[in-house]
Amino acid sequence: MQTVKGSCHCKRVEFEVDLINGHQNIRRCNCSICSKKGAVMAGVTLDNLRVTRGADVLSVYQWNTKIAKHYFCRVCGIYTHHQRRSVPTE
Numbered sequence: 001m002q003t004v005k006g007s008c009h010c011k012r013v014e015f016e017v018d019l020i021n022g023h024q025n026i027r028r029c030n031c032s033i034c035s036k037k038g039a040v041m042a043g044v045t046l047d048n049l050r051v052t053r054g055a056d057v058l059s060v061y062q063w064n065t066k067i068a069k070h071y072f073c074r075v076c077g078i079y080t081h082h083q084r085r086s087v088p089t090e
Ligand SMILES: [Zn+2]
Pocket: 008, 009, 010, 011, 012, 013, 073, 074, 075, 076, 077, 078
């Protein structure tokens, strides 16, 4: 288990993620929004993600089925994490 820290660009939002297999499961999603962002991501369960700062400045973007939740900092606009439509517990 490896814990990594991340943040948005303006640092108002900070989070920690527990990676069970380190950086082994890093991938790119090909859905319409992720392909435009070009972000790489690691899949973890919700209890392995902790927003440690700035939860109040996170906004969520949803469309279509409104199951997936794409979180971003509403100050700097940077995507921080999302909950998937296919596996909403991740
Ligand atoms: Zn920010």
